[in-house]
Every structure is written in C-alpha cells, then in structure tokens.
Amino acid sequence: EVQLVESGGGLVQxxxxxxxxxxxxxxxxxxxxxxxxxxxxxxxxDWVATIKPDxxxxxHVDSVRGRFTISRDNADSSLYLQMDxxxxxxxxxxxxxxxxxxxxxxxxxxxxxxxx
Amino acid sequence: xxALTQPPSASGSPGQSVTISCTGxxxxxxxxxxxxxxxxxxxxxxxLMIYEVNKRxxxxxxxxxxxxxxxxxxxxxxGLQAEDEADYYxxxxxxSNRLFGGGTTLTVL
Numbered sequence: 001e002v003q004l005v006e007s008g009g010g011l012v013q014x015x016x017x018x019x020x021x022x023x024x025x026x027x028x029x030x031x032x033x034x035x036x037x038x039x040x041x042x043x044x045x046d047w048v049a050t051i052k053p054d055x056x057x058x059x060h061v062d063s064v065r066g067r068f069t070i071s072r073d074n075a076d077s078s079l080y081l082q083m084d085x086x087x088x089x090x091x092x093x094x095x096x097x098x099x100x101x102x103x104x105x106x107x108x109x110x111x112x113x114x115x116x
Numbered sequence: 117x118x119a120l121t122q123p124p125s126a127s128g129s130p131g132q133s134v135t136i137s138c139t140g141x142x143x144x145x146x147x148x149x150x151x152x153x154x155x156x157x158x159x160x161x162x163x164l165m166i167y168e169v170n171k172r173x174x175x176x177x178x179x180x181x182x183x184x185x186x187x188x189x190x191x192x193x194x195g196l197q198a199e200d201e202a203d204y205y206x207x208x209x210x211x212s213n214r215l216f217g218g219g220t221t222l223t224v225l
Contacts, residue, residue: 035214037162044119045154045162045205047214059212095161101150101209102167109161 002026004096004107011113016086022079022096022107030054030074033100036081039109040092049081050100064090086114120145120206122217128196129225136220138189138206146187150209153182153191155202156219162205166191198224 008020020036036048049060049070058070069082079096093109121139128134138145138153145151151169154162164173166182169189179194189208193200201224206217 037216044219045156045207045216047207047216050214059214061213101214102152102164103154103162103207104164104167104173106161106163 002098002105004098004105006094006096006107006110009094009110009112011115012086013116014087014114016114017082017084018086018112020081020083020094020096020110020112024077024079024096024098027098027105029072029077032098034070034072034079035097035100035103036070036079037095037097037103037106038090038092038112039095040089043092046092048094051079052100083112086112088114090114120208120215120217122204122206122220124218125221125223127223127225128193130196130198132196133192133194134196134222135190135192136204136206136222138191138208138217140187140189140208140210140215142187144187144208144210144215145184145189145206148209151182151184151189152207153180153189154205154207156205157202165204193222196224200224 003025005023035050051058051070067085071080095109096107097103098105149168153166156162170182
C-alpha cells in the first residue's frame with residue numbers, strides 16, 4: 001500500500017522559512033516522479049512543483065520559483081520542499097503526491113500558515 | 117499558466133448521469149493525453165478517478181468515465197449515487213507546468 005506522510009508544517013511569519021518533508025513507502029520511490037500540490041483554505045488545487053525520479057530536473061510554478069525548492073533523497077525515500085520568503089498567499093494545505101502528470105496517490109496533507 | 121476552466125457547480129438526481137467539462141487549450145488539454153480527474157470530499161485528500169483522458173484506476177467504479185473533444189475534457193458520472201457528492205478537479209500536463217481546473221462541486225439532489 002502506498003503511504004505518503006508529510007511533516008514540517010506550522011505557523012510562520014511573512015518572510016520566514018519552512019521545510020516540508022514527505023516520507024514515502026509501499027512503492028519504488030527512486031523510480032517515481034513526485035509532486036507537491038497545495039490548496040488554500042476554501043479554494044481549489046494548485047500545482048507547486050515536480051521532480052524527476054533521479055532528481056536531475058525540477059519544475060516549479062511561476063509564483064514560487066526562486067522562493068521554493070523541491071528536492072529528494074532516494075536513499076531515504078523522502079521528498080522535500082524548502083520554502084523561503086514565505087507570503088500570506090502561500091497559506092494552505094500542502095500535499096505530497098506520487099506522480100508527475102497523473103497524480104496517483106496523495107498524502108493526507110500538512111498545514112502551512114503564514115501570518116504575523 | 118492559466119487554470120483550466122470548469123463550471124463551479126453541477127447537479128443531478130440519483131440514477132441520472134451528469135457531465136463536468138474542463139476547457140483548456142491546445143497546449144494542455146488538447147495537446148497530450150495527460151488529462152486526469154480527481155474527487156475530493158471535504159477535509160480529505162483528493163483521489164485519482166480518471167487518468168490519461170479515459171483510463172480508470174483499479175477500484176474506481178465503472179460509473180465514472182472520461183473523454184475529450186478538442187481542447188475540452190469531460191468527466192461523466194452515470195447512475196449517480198449519494199456518495200458521488202464531492203468536489204471534482206481536472207488536471208492537465210502543459211510541458212514544464214501542470215494545471216488544475218478551478219473545481220466543480222457535484223450535488224446529488
């Protein structure tokens with residue numbers, strides 16, 4: 001069974017940083033594209049970033065490029081999202097997702113709240 | 117990087133069929149086969165219902181089907197059941213980007 005467990009969320013002030021982690025199990029992580037998707041309170045889904053299986057290529061939505069960085073550790077079956085220069089509009093639930101175009105499995109999500 | 121366009125709401129009575137549309141462009145919905153649909157209940161994570169335009173993952177009822185015509189993809193739910201009441205999102209691959217629709221709330225009357 002695929003399991004994706006996010007951690008590292010919380011309340012942070014504008015301009016601050018957070019690092020989200022996602023521990024994967026139940027599938028061959030090192031062969032899988034991985035993605036972060038977020039959802040602002042009461043709003044729809046927004047794609048944030050995607051990474052190739054070997055980590056050689058990454059893709060980020062324009063609104064976070066230069067502030068967020070997706071990365072992975074295949075030896076530890078873990079996915080990361082380093083979030084810097086956080087803004088109020090980054091507030092939401094962040095989902096760790098298996099897949100790069102078809103989002104096959106989703107974690108339960110972790111809340112990130114950016115507020116002073 | 118415009119979002120895909122979905123109607124905000126759709127509804128139908130139990131047993132009826134309802135279709136939700138998702139309109140994009142030739143660069144996304146109409147340009148490749150990576151079009152997918154997700155079901156989300158309040159407070160829960162989304163679930164993949166249709167991938168690559170019209171394929172159903174194991175465990176998804178056959179009542180759910182996907183199709184595409186030009187730059188518009190569609191999700192059809194046949195034989196509506198109360199448990200189908202949820203939010204539905206489409207998604208498409210767009211080169212270095214991935215796009216989501218704004219979501220459609222399906223109400224079973």
